[in-house]
């Protein structure tokens with residue numbers, strides 16, 4: 001087991017369930033003093049020895065000084081290293097009354113236990129080698145996942161497959177490095193001289209695998225936030241009506257007054273198993289109204305940040321100057337968009353000419369005409385981008401992405417230089433750096449200064 005930090009000597013506790021009134025609450029305690037403190041304030045009847053690994057005890061938390069019972073609880077004990085954090089740990093399941101919870105916590109704090117910081121249990125798990133950084137990232141995604149698909153992707157990563165892959169590639173490189181260093185340092189010994197062609201071949205295989213990993217992680221980050229699909233169009237083109245029709249609820253206000261929507265309205269949505277984030281925007285037009293013009297700016301920013309755009313055109317009206325402005329705006333972004341000709345239940349007046357270079361779908365939010373075709377088209381499009389294969393996706397934090405990109409870049413550069421012929425000691429230096437970067441992805445090599453940033457995103461109690 002990797003253990004990088006030995007002087008984590010204090011014991012911490014926190015409420016791990018949401019604060020407020022509930023049937024039950026759960027307080028976690030972790031650290032070397034856990035059982036010593038609980039022996040003072042936890043009273044139970046029965047003959048079983050306390051503590052024991054993976055056991056539960058029924059009893060009372062009492063005020064140490066007076067012996068007064070604070071609550072009837074079930075206490076779970078985990079002995080190091082077989083716990084979430086890898087330390088001695090206990091979970092007190094008690095009644096979810098904020099007053100009781102506060103008094104139990106303060107009893108713990110009276111005995112030298114400290115309030116845990118956000119993410120501290122997980123940080124301890126990492127420092128004790130219980131989790132690597134890919135798993136930490138997966139956990140954070142799992143806790144925040146808004147849809148089932150995102151949760152299953154995170155769970156898959158938590159089971160450690162991506163970590164195993166990175167570790168395998170890293171170990172392969174370490175082996176090659178050892179071989180290389182051996183032939184460099186002991187040229188006269190009976191060590192097979194290094195076959196550079198073979199090495200280059202092996203390295204390019206590793207590069208292929210890393211590049212695939214990179215693609216999967218790019219898709220992963222798109223998915224984890226939900227693929228952003230933005231509804232754009234001139235005022236009154238029917239954006240809010242389409243949002244409501246897709247979500248099957250009256251989410252956005254719909255009126256026949258152009259300029260109804262002002263702010264961005266975001267909702268999570270799934271197209272089959274693909275999580276998307278749908279955003280309704282203000283109709284884009286030139287306007288003197290301050291509030292509306294802020295909305296128009298937000299709409300434009302939304303388009304810029306979108307994964308793809310659904311462009312709406314009111315087909316019951318002739319193609320307007322505003323429609324044409326929107327078309328020009330969309331064509332200026334290098335981003336996929338789909339033209340929706342709305343209000344197909346009314347007479348068709350917009351004409352086919354403006355759309356001759358683009359894919360169009362005729363829809364009516366009022367009758368539901370074309371909505372199925374829209375979903376199918378979106379699904380095919382997202383699938384084509386490789387996004388339906390959720391089980392292959394990986395979620396990386398910003399630092400991990402940077403390390404992955406650096407490793408790929410260094411490996412590409414190394415292969416180029418090897419093709420031109422470089423000294424073997426230069427190869428060795430490059431390989432070492434690549435190994436180090438890969439180690440940063442899983443946390444094998446770690447920059448301690450960046451750890452706080454990674455863990456403080458978690459809630460207190462996790």
Ligand SMILES: Nc1nc2c(ncn2[C@@H]2O[C@H](COP(=O)(O)OP(=O)(O)OP(=O)(O)O)[C@@H](O)[C@H]2O)c(=O)[nH]1
Pocket residue numbers: 233234235236237238239240241242253254255256257258259260261262281282283284342343344345346363364365366367
């Ligand atoms: N007949 C018909 N009317 C529609 C349809 N979709 C929207 N409308 C009408 O068009 C008008 C504008 O609809 P909205 O959904 O508010 O349009 P919007 O694009 O969100 O407008 P802004 O928020 O002002 O930019 C409303 O009166 C809707 O009832 C449709 O499919 N058929």
Ligand SMILES: [Mg+2]
Pocket residue numbers: 239240241252253254260261280281282283
């Ligand atoms: Mg609207």
